[in-house]
Amino acid sequence: MSIKLIKVIQDNMLTSRLTGKWVWCSSRSPPHTLSSRQCQTVSESPSSGSTGREAEEGNGAPPTQDEIRPFGEIPGPRSLPIIGTLYHYLPVIGQYTFSRLHHTGLLKLKQFGPIVRERLVGDVTLLLLFDPRDIETMYSTEGRYPMRRSHTALEKYRLDRPHMYNTGGLLPTNGQKWWDIRRRAQKVLSRVQSVLTRLPHINKVTRDFNDLIDSVRCPQTGLISNFLDLERRLFLELTMVATVDVRLGCINRSSLNIVNKDAEDLLHAAHASNSCIIHTDNGLQLWRIALKYVEAKEEELRKRVDRRERGVDEDNDRPLSVLEYFILESGLDKKDILGVVCDTLLAGIDTGAFTMSYVLHNLATNPDKQELLAAEARTLLARSGGEVTSRVLSEARYLKAVLKETYRLRPVSIVVVTQNQVSCRLPEYFPDPDKFLPERWLKKENINPFLVLPFGHGPRACIGRRTAEQNLYTAVLQLVGRYNIGWLGRELDCYSNLINEPDASLEFTFLPRAAAGGVQYS
Numbered sequence: 001m002s003i004k005l006i007k008v009i010q011d012n013m014l015t016s017r018l019t020g021k022w023v024w025c026s027s028r029s030p031p032h033t034l035s036s037r038q039c040q041t042v043s044e045s046p047s048s049g050s051t052g053r054e055a056e057e058g059n060g061a062p063p064t065q066d067e068i069r070p071f072g073e074i075p076g077p078r079s080l081p082i083i084g085t086l087y088h089y090l091p092v093i094g095q096y097t098f099s100r101l102h103h104t105g106l107l108k109l110k111q112f113g114p115i116v117r118e119r120l121v122g123d124v125t126l127l128l129l130f131d132p133r134d135i136e137t138m139y140s141t142e143g144r145y146p147m148r149r150s151h152t153a154l155e156k157y158r159l160d161r162p163h164m165y166n167t168g169g170l171l172p173t174n175g176q177k178w179w180d181i182r183r184r185a186q187k188v189l190s191r192v193q194s195v196l197t198r199l200p201h202i203n204k205v206t207r208d209f210n211d212l213i214d215s216v217r218c219p220q221t222g223l224i225s226n227f228l229d230l231e232r233r234l235f236l237e238l239t240m241v242a243t244v245d246v247r248l249g250c251i252n253r254s255s256l257n258i259v260n261k262d263a264e265d266l267l268h269a270a271h272a273s274n275s276c277i278i279h280t281d282n283g284l285q286l287w288r289i290a291l292k293y294v295e296a297k298e299e300e301l302r303k304r305v306d307r308r309e310r311g312v313d314e315d316n317d318r319p320l321s322v323l324e325y326f327i328l329e330s331g332l333d334k335k336d337i338l339g340v341v342c343d344t345l346l347a348g349i350d351t352g353a354f355t356m357s358y359v360l361h362n363l364a365t366n367p368d369k370q371e372l373l374a375a376e377a378r379t380l381l382a383r384s385g386g387e388v389t390s391r392v393l394s395e396a397r398y399l400k401a402v403l404k405e406t407y408r409l410r411p412v413s414i415v416v417v418t419q420n421q422v423s424c425r426l427p428e429y430f431p432d433p434d435k436f437l438p439e440r441w442l443k444k445e446n447i448n449p450f451l452v453l454p455f456g457h458g459p460r461a462c463i464g465r466r467t468a469e470q471n472l473y474t475a476v477l478q479l480v481g482r483y484n485i486g487w488l489g490r491e492l493d494c495y496s497n498l499i500n501e502p503d504a505s506l507e508f509t510f511l512p513r514a515a516a517g518g519v520q521y522s
């Protein structure tokens with residue numbers, strides 16, 4: 001998704017505090033030329049023993065014309081006419097690979113330093129940032145309507161069907177049009193209080209998921225092979241409950257072998273889209289299913305209004321669900337609602353499932369950390385009668401540290417600046433960078449906030465962040481509270497698709513904690 005940076009880099013210049021060569025300039029210079037007007041920071045080379053930050057804070061003097069270098073001089077892999085740098089990615093002979101962007105990113109950092117320019121192909125130029133201070137600078141210039149250039153196939157698909165969609169949806173739309181949808185949708189999708197109203201449903205789904213685990217795990221070893229299949233079902237169920245108030249039933253034991261067409265279509269569409277294979281019928285499947293649930297909700301609301309008029313609406317004080325809010329209060333029209341519902345279904349399933357895979361893998365391969373989390377779960381859930389409540393979530397400090405450490409080591413999303421995943425494993429930012437140490441987030445170590453950004457940053461950051469985190473916290477706490485989780489799979493890394501996904505089959509074991517000498521809550 002670094003492609004998203006193109007607009008920014010054509011309009012601005014960057015600074016690398018490590019080499020002292022580049023200057024970020026907020027002026028709108030023409031591409032590939034420079035101006036020292038309004039330049040904000042100056043840097044010094046590491047040999048001076050001073051950090052860029054110190055230089056910046058020291059005299060704040062604007063850079064001289066000599067210090068400012070043309071954009072085209074930013075180092076990077078050699079680019080050929082027409083094919084750009086694509087030849088570097090050829091199988092066998094190429095030094096880079098698109099399927100492991102974190103390895104490729106590290107190699108580029110070693111070869112070219114903390115700012116890398118890459119003309120990929122045609123007019124597509126990427127700028128890779130590794131220094132969190134540059135990342136911060138980049139975000140600070142994004143303005144009110146940060147521009148993104150991703151999901152362009154999805155955008156084309158939708159714009160070609162004006163009878164179904166008003167816009168390309170949240171993911172690819174830019175400018176005022178993007179903000180018109182975003183400001184209406186985020187009121188219900190992002191607000192803490194609104195997200196918390198869905199917690200009891202989320203808690204119920206995750207407990208059902210535990211029961212499912214109980215019935216499918218091998219009674220002797222606890223093994224569940226290909227656990228990712230179940231996780232994707234879980235996050236589909238959670239996303240449907242959170243967005244369209246529907247229990248699909250795809251994590252019921254009885255439904256495991258029965259094909260639920262909506263569930264299968266949704267899982268397929270979300271995965272295919274995230275793998276950049278936007279078959280035209282995916283859009284249609286998704287849209288049809290979204291339409292079905294939106295229309296069912298409209299009908300339900302009509303009946304409710306009718307009941308209310310007759311004074312027999314027993315459900316009067318219940319807070320509005322997401323879909324009810326969209327229909328009744330958001331000001332979004334039906335086509336926009338369908339677009340946002342499709343976007344949340346596309347964005348909420350694999351991201352959650354893959355993140356949970358890495359959380360569980362980290363816990364299973366670090367049993368001492370798992371025990372600390374289990375102790376926290378035991379204390380908090382015993383107090384709440386086994387329910388994950390808002391109080392439990394507010395007190396679950398170790399759980400949050402576990403998630404944060406997993407975002408650091410295994411971010412599933414390749415954000416605007418793809419290189420956070422590389423920088424997060426550099427020893428200059430994190431001692432013992434490859435170790436899973438949730439404690440580093442409890443000690444209030446001085447960690448630059450622009451290093452770990454799994455949901456992005458600023459006005460365009462993930463609209464579903466609170467929903468996603470509530471889902472993950474609840475599911476992980478319930479699981480670790482009930483099971484001792486082990487790992488029988490091979491070493492786990494990730495493939496880079498549109499998002500990073502586990503590159504090996506997930507072979508987890510689940511042994512009830514009660515059997516292992518722990519406490520059971522339910």
Ligand code: HEM
Binds near residue numbers: 182416460465468
């Ligand atoms: C662990 C789970 C998730 C992760 C790591 C994640 C991460 C991200 C990231 C990095 C972005 C792009 C930010 C940017 O462009 O600057 C994004 C955008 C988005 N996410 Fe998520 N996400 C997750 C779950 C969800 C869920 C559950 C939903 C739905 C409720 C969702 C809906 C969206 C939407 C609609 C956008 C586009 C927002 C816009 O462009 O205005 N995401 N997400």
